[in-house]
Amino acid sequence: MIADDEPLIRAGIRMILTSDPQIEVVAEAVNGREAIDLARAHAADVVLLDIQMPVLDGLSALPELRRAAPMTKVIVLTTFGERENVLRALEHGGAGFLLKDTAPAELIRAVRAAAAGDAYLSPAATRHVVEQLASGREAARAEEARRRLTALSEREREVLALLGEGLSNADAGRRLHMSEATVKTYVSRILAKLNCENRVQAALLARDARL
Structure with missing residues (x-):
């Protein structure tokens, strides 16, 4: 099924798909x-679902469509490839995401893949997902680093922040008005509390925690 408010787009998609017997x-x-009904x-x-449509847009219709026809696979087809659209489509159970400048052969491959129970993402959509996963891992590292830093005193955190900037003991001492x-001594305590083998590991931890 094709869901798009532009007759010319629907006709073009129909022509491409029906070229496959x-x-x-x-x-x-x-x-x-109407797509839900x-x-x-x-x-x-398989449903090819446009995002920008009247009455009810594609992303808003997607979860209700999945409930109405749980066995139907939905591929979101749109001119808008923003990361938020890709992620919302996947979170709501979309089986794929394609841009309207997709080559006809890729459109057919996507429909076949969805019908077979596989997910299909255009290269641009795949990049968005990978970036989101990477940012998720970064957030997880930051949370873990901040948790470990709770073992430090305020002064130790100040010293660690300077390690994160790459300062030597002497330079850190001048900055904090302390002897080298x-x-x-503070660095030794920090390494022990954070279970770090060396100051480089501690500096990386400071960076992950955005200290």
Whole structure:
């Protein structure tokens, strides 16, 4: 099923899909509300769902469509490839995300993949997901680093922050108005409390914690 409010776009998609003898277009919807009703009525294997449509946009219709026709796979097809759209589509159970400048052969591959139960993301959408996962890992590292730093006193945190800047013991001492020997003592305590083997590990921890 194709859900798009532009007749020319629907006609173009239909022409591409029906060029494959194993694909049949069973219905066309012009808005998100109609897409939900037609998906329930036709039990389509795959729905190509546009984002920007009247009455109910695609991303808002997606979770309700998935509830109305849980066996139907939904590929979000849009001109808007912003990261937020990609992630919302996947969070709401979308089986794929394609931009409208996708090559015809890729559109057919995506429909086949979704029908087979696989997810299909365009290269641009894949990049968004990878970036989001990377930022998630970064957030997890920051949270873990901050948790470990709770073992430090305020003064030890100040010394660690300077280690994170790459300062030597002497330079850190001048910054904090302490002797080099005193800074060295603080560094030893910091390494022990944080279970770090050397000052480089401690500096990386300070960076992860955004100290």
